[in-house]
Amino acid sequence: MASVLRFADSEYFLSGNFELDLESNQPILVDPLWKGTVLENHLHKYPLPVLDSKKSFCLVTSGSTGVPKMVWKEWSEIESEISFWTKDNLVQSLFQGTKKAGVFVSVPFCHLYGLLWGYLIPKRLGIPIHIEKPSKETYLWITSAPQLQKAVDAHSPLPKNAIVSGMKFPVPLARTLRDKGGISVLEIYGSTETGAIGYRDPLRQNRFQILNDVETKFFQEEGIEESELQIRSPYLSNQFFLLEENGWVKFRIPPNEFYATNDLGNGSELGWYLLGRKDRIIKHKGKRVSLDRIESEILGLSLPGEFVCVCISGESGDTIGVFGSTNLTPEEVLIRMRKDLPESHIPKLVLTNHSMPRLPNGKIDYPTITKLCSQEYDSESVFLDQKPIE
Structure with a gap:
């Protein structure tokens, strides 16, 4: 055979x-x-x-x-x-x-x-x-x-x-x-x-x-x-x-x-x-959190579009980046997350775009999203969770 x-x-x-x-x-x-x-x-x-x-x-x-x-x-x-x-x-x-x-x-x-x-x-x-x-x-x-x-x-x-x-x-x-x-x-x-x-x-x-x-x-x-x-x-x-x-x-x-x-x-x-x-668990704000679980929680918020979470590594340790293909602004996404998610699951960076990067097989391209979020994180002098939100 x-x-x-x-x-x-x-x-x-x-x-x-x-x-x-x-x-x-x-x-x-x-x-x-x-x-x-x-x-x-x-x-x-x-x-x-x-x-x-x-x-x-x-x-x-x-x-x-x-x-x-x-x-x-x-x-x-x-x-x-x-x-x-x-x-x-x-x-x-x-x-x-x-x-x-x-x-x-x-x-x-x-x-x-x-x-x-x-x-x-x-x-x-x-x-x-x-x-x-x-x-x-x-x-x-x-x-x-x-x-x-x-x-x-x-x-x-x-x-x-x-x-x-x-x-x-x-x-x-x-x-x-x-x-x-x-x-x-x-x-x-x-x-x-x-x-x-x-x-x-x-x-x-x-x-x-x-x-x-x-x-x-x-x-x-x-x-x-x-x-x-x-x-x-x-x-x-x-x-x-x-x-x-x-x-x-x-x-x-x-x-x-x-x-x-x-x-x-x-x-x-x-x-x-x-x-x-195992490879999607990081320590964030003093607590070990699952990026998979945060993605699941965001899905439960019924926000328009698709969202993924990635780990951003910096001098002060690992933190959470959220990338969304949505018509919402990063500030609007963050307001909703702060309302319904625990503090340990609130990202340092939210990045939005009209489309989601994908691999040839149609799966989400996590390496590219991680790179995009890391570049944005490095370029920001003040991060979203430090900005006052009305």
Whole structure:
């Protein structure tokens, strides 16, 4: 069986070509947004990795740098997770409520969350799948926090229930959805490598409930108050490929070892409190804060546009920079943040622009935004949080 590159749009899955590939090839699934970009060149520069197990495939991902990574998914990992969720009473009730009308999916099938929740789980349960935005209220959406916020802002029809993943869901947005008709949200926690780790109702639970089949331990580095979550799981991918100077290099996690998620927080019998990714946590105004969490909180403010947070390093230490693609002025953004966010989450710098810098794959270009914010920070003699605001 040969590895084949597939720019996997929704038609690729809905036509049944994914299942055909699994039987005769080893598909390497790539977001169609990569086609025609410099990222596609990476994929053609060296021979594709060969997978030596039946019905295995790769999901191609990229971090903030845009460097490709191929996560090798064994079908046993996928099947284990499908079986778990389709037997779960809560998930069964959510999908059974939409058995005739079908489920609306606004996330790509070529990513693990979309593949499982938007395609494989509905298919296993016999639920029709719709990718066109509904013109009237529907029962269940497979979506994300930004997509739900856009629907709220546009006064579009909303679902009765939503399953989301991808960022820590903003509690203010969960309240808004409840107030607009009792809309409930189930948030899935995990990554392409890990599969699902836990879940929560963001309106009622501050902590994620870890799945029964997932073993956890918490590693605490000296001098850091939070712990890193490490797991062993039947849903975990034990192999992946990184693009290095001379081609694709395979890495393997020994089956009995715990996998470091790179997520910091604290765990207890009540569940896992996620602070954020290790490389996105800084010390600001004497307190360790997560830039991911601040982005989530800003989303919950319902400001027009899109906002990201970056770390700005200076002589006095690290601080927060906020970049927004919005028609608001930096002062207007800051006024709203000061009103609703804790003091430790208020940035030193807010920079606004008509557009958001992005990588060729469509993801936010954090390195460029960091550079822009750092240049602006260095050029300012008086910073925003020192200016009196009427």
